[in-house]
Amino acid sequence: MPCVLIVEDDPDIREFMELLLADAGYDTMTAENGSLALERMRARRPCLVLLDLAMPVMDGWEFRERQLADPELAQVPVICITAAFDPANVSARLKVPCLPKPVSFSAVLDEVQNACGSRGE
DSSP states (O other): OOEEEEEOSOHHHHHHHHHHHHHTTOEEEEESSHHHHHHHHHHSOOSEEEEOSOOSSSOHHHHHHHHHHOTTTTTSOEEEEEOOSOHHHHHHHHTSOEEESSOOHHHHHHHHHHHHOGGGO
């Protein structure tokens, strides 16, 4: 079953996204910061990373930098989910699609389906 890694420091958002994706037929892993996310990616390769930017320990910017520097992890697709004022600028700087917060959960599901296959297939 495809696995989506949710990297979000807000426990309520993290849990809600986890429930949403599980209900849609996807397996999930979660991490509350970029450092844990990299560890979890090395243990089990996700089909997609949903990445918050503003987090303690290691933020989304540093996570993305380290991900791209690791040949084993660089090809895993990332979707940024951020409350940044200018998501288009963030998207261009990170070289990944970016969804603004508050996030449309139908948009998240569309992105997950594009990256991982429909309904967890």
